[in-house]
Amino acid sequence: MEPSAFCSISTFTCHHELFGLLLSISIYHPGAKVYLMVDTKTHDAINSFTPKLNLKIKWFIELDKYTGLNRVQMSELNIWEEFQMMKPVILRKTLLKEADAIFLDSDIVLLDKINDIDTSKDLGVSPQFITNYHVKKTGYYNGGVVWTKNKLVPDKWIHYTKTSRYFDQASIEDLVKEFSYFEFGENYNLQCWRYYLSNESSEQIGKHITSRPNDKLYYKNKPLKFIHTHFLDKRFNTFNSHIIKHLQHAKMYKILLIIDRIINNKWVIRTPKQPLGGIWRHTNDSYRELLILIHYNNKDVEVIPSENIGHIWLTQNILLYDRPTLEWYDNTAKSSQLLLLGNGSIEKEGRIIKNNNTKVVPWIFWPRKPMVLEKILKDNGILSFEERTCNSIFIGNFENPVQQKFRNNTNWSSVIEEFHCTKGSQHKFTHKEYLMKLRSARFGLCLRGYGSKCHREVELMSMGTVPIVTPEVSIKSYDDPPIENVHYITAQNPVELKQKLTNIDKGKWTEMSINCHEWYMRNVHSKNTWNTTLDCIFNS
Structure with missing residues (x-):
C-alpha cells in the first residue's frame, strides 16, 4: 500500500533539499497530499520556484523561531530537541485530516514509489543498519522516516523523547514496544551513514547497490526506494558520487536533474x-x-x-x-x-x-526574435476581427534550395491577400514591421522552412492570427500540440484554402484567435515556457 499523505519540516537552511524531496514525490506520487511545517522564507521560496508542483500542499508556517539556525547553533541555544519535536507535531496535524501519513526528512530523495506500507500495523519504522556501537549512541531506528495510522503515536513520540538517550531517534525504540509495527526493508532509506557506519564495509555496501540502463537502482536486487543524504556535505562525497554514478548508468535523468537542482539551488x-x-x-x-x-x-x-x-x-x-x-x-x-x-x-x-x-x-x-515579439505584445496586445486590415498574409524568403523547394512550389499568392516571398538573405521588412503585419492579419500562411517547423507558426499564434498549415509543416510534434480547427486550419492547395476561408465566420475566427494567443502564452511566452519545459521533462 501507498501512504495516504506525506509530511516534513524544514527551515530556510534546508529549503533547497525540501524542494528536491517535493519534486521527487511529485514524480512517483503525482497529486499526493503533503503537509509541511516550515518558516516563512521557505514557504515563500518554494512557492516562487519552478515548476509548479503537482502536489496538494498544506502549509503550516510555524518555524520562524528557527530561521537561519543550523543544528550546531540550535544545540548551543538548547532548542535542537525542541525543533526535532516538530516532526511528531506535523505528523499529528496530518493525522487530523488523513487516515495515515509518512514523515520524511527534507534531505530525502525518492527513487521509486513507496508502496510497501503494511496498513495492518500501527507504525512503520526504518532501521539504520549501522554498528551496535553507533546504535547505542544514536538509536536503532532513524528519526527521518516514520509512518503511522495511529493518532496516539505523535504524542507518545514526544513523551518518550523526554527521556531518550538521543533526541527523537532513540525514542522510537520505545514506540515499537507499545504499538504494532513493521520495519522498512534495507531497500528503503539508504542513508549516507549506513554507507560509512555499517557492520559491512563501505565497499560491500556499494556492491549491494546495482543499476540497470533505462531502469532504476536496486539494493540487494530490490528496487531502491529512496536515499537520505546531504549532497552539499563533503563528508558524504564518496557515497553521493557512488549513487550518482548508478543514476547515470540507469539513465534516471529526472532524479539527476533534481540532485543538480539541490546542489545549485537553481x-x-x-x-x-x-x-x-x-x-x-x-x-x-x-x-x-x-x-x-x-x-x-x-x-x-x-x-x-x-x-x-x-x-x-x-x-x-x-x-x-x-x-x-x-x-x-x-x-x-x-x-x-x-x-x-x-x-x-x-x-x-x-x-x-x-x-x-x-x-x-x-x-x-x-519566435525568431522573442524580445521584439514580447515587447509588441506588451505594448500593443492583439487585435479584434474588425481591427485587422488584412484577411490573409504570408511574409517570407528563401535563402537556400531547401527553403526554395517548399516556398516556391505552389501558387499560394493566388489566394493569399498579402503575399511576399523574396529570394536571398535581405528581408523586405524589419522584424518589427514583419510582426506588426502578422498582427494585422486574420490568417497567416505557414510554409516549411529549412526545418519542418518555422518560427512563423508560433509568431502567428502569439498575435492571435490563425495559422494556415500546409502539408510539409510539422504542427503535431509539440508537448502540447495545437489542435486543428481549434488553433489552426490546414490546406493542401490554394483551392481548398479558398473554400475554408469562406466558411469561417467572425465568431469562429474570434474563438480560434483567442485559442491561439492563449496557447502561445501558456507554452512559449518567457513567463511560462520554463514551467512547460520542466513539465515536459518530469512527465516524460
Missing part, C-alpha cells in the same frame, strides 16, 4: 559561448534569445555561456535541441539521456534519435 542551463566556427555558429536569436527572457522572468534559472560545447544542456544529461534539422545531431548529442526536440517531427527525426537509444520527446518551438 536550474542551470549551459549554452554554447559564441562566436563558434562552422556549423556551430549561431547568432544567439530564437531559443537562445528566449533563454535570456526565461532567466529574467524566473529567479531560479541561471543561463551560463560555456566553452567547448555546441548544444544547450540542462545538466549533462538533458539536451535542449534547438537546431532546425539533425545535421547537428553529433556523438555528444547521442550521449544525452533525454533529448527535447524543438524543430522537426517526432515521427521522422524522433525515430532516428530513438534508434540511437536516446529518449526523445516533443517540446515547444519559438
Whole structure:
C-alpha cells in the first residue's frame, strides 16, 4: 500500500533539499497530499520556484523561531530537541485530516514509489543498519522516516523523547514496544551513514547497490526506494558520487536533474559561448534569445555561456535541441539521456534519435526574435476581427534550395491577400514591421522552412492570427500540440484554402484567435515556457 499523505519540516537552511524531496514525490506520487511545517522564507521560496508542483500542499508556517539556525547553533541555544519535536507535531496535524501519513526528512530523495506500507500495523519504522556501537549512541531506528495510522503515536513520540538517550531517534525504540509495527526493508532509506557506519564495509555496501540502463537502482536486487543524504556535505562525497554514478548508468535523468537542482539551488542551463566556427555558429536569436527572457522572468534559472560545447544542456544529461534539422545531431548529442526536440517531427527525426537509444520527446518551438515579439505584445496586445486590415498574409524568403523547394512550389499568392516571398538573405521588412503585419492579419500562411517547423507558426499564434498549415509543416510534434480547427486550419492547395476561408465566420475566427494567443502564452511566452519545459521533462 501507498501512504495516504506525506509530511516534513524544514527551515530556510534546508529549503533547497525540501524542494528536491517535493519534486521527487511529485514524480512517483503525482497529486499526493503533503503537509509541511516550515518558516516563512521557505514557504515563500518554494512557492516562487519552478515548476509548479503537482502536489496538494498544506502549509503550516510555524518555524520562524528557527530561521537561519543550523543544528550546531540550535544545540548551543538548547532548542535542537525542541525543533526535532516538530516532526511528531506535523505528523499529528496530518493525522487530523488523513487516515495515515509518512514523515520524511527534507534531505530525502525518492527513487521509486513507496508502496510497501503494511496498513495492518500501527507504525512503520526504518532501521539504520549501522554498528551496535553507533546504535547505542544514536538509536536503532532513524528519526527521518516514520509512518503511522495511529493518532496516539505523535504524542507518545514526544513523551518518550523526554527521556531518550538521543533526541527523537532513540525514542522510537520505545514506540515499537507499545504499538504494532513493521520495519522498512534495507531497500528503503539508504542513508549516507549506513554507507560509512555499517557492520559491512563501505565497499560491500556499494556492491549491494546495482543499476540497470533505462531502469532504476536496486539494493540487494530490490528496487531502491529512496536515499537520505546531504549532497552539499563533503563528508558524504564518496557515497553521493557512488549513487550518482548508478543514476547515470540507469539513465534516471529526472532524479539527476533534481540532485543538480539541490546542489545549485537553481536550474542551470549551459549554452554554447559564441562566436563558434562552422556549423556551430549561431547568432544567439530564437531559443537562445528566449533563454535570456526565461532567466529574467524566473529567479531560479541561471543561463551560463560555456566553452567547448555546441548544444544547450540542462545538466549533462538533458539536451535542449534547438537546431532546425539533425545535421547537428553529433556523438555528444547521442550521449544525452533525454533529448527535447524543438524543430522537426517526432515521427521522422524522433525515430532516428530513438534508434540511437536516446529518449526523445516533443517540446515547444519559438519566435525568431522573442524580445521584439514580447515587447509588441506588451505594448500593443492583439487585435479584434474588425481591427485587422488584412484577411490573409504570408511574409517570407528563401535563402537556400531547401527553403526554395517548399516556398516556391505552389501558387499560394493566388489566394493569399498579402503575399511576399523574396529570394536571398535581405528581408523586405524589419522584424518589427514583419510582426506588426502578422498582427494585422486574420490568417497567416505557414510554409516549411529549412526545418519542418518555422518560427512563423508560433509568431502567428502569439498575435492571435490563425495559422494556415500546409502539408510539409510539422504542427503535431509539440508537448502540447495545437489542435486543428481549434488553433489552426490546414490546406493542401490554394483551392481548398479558398473554400475554408469562406466558411469561417467572425465568431469562429474570434474563438480560434483567442485559442491561439492563449496557447502561445501558456507554452512559449518567457513567463511560462520554463514551467512547460520542466513539465515536459518530469512527465516524460
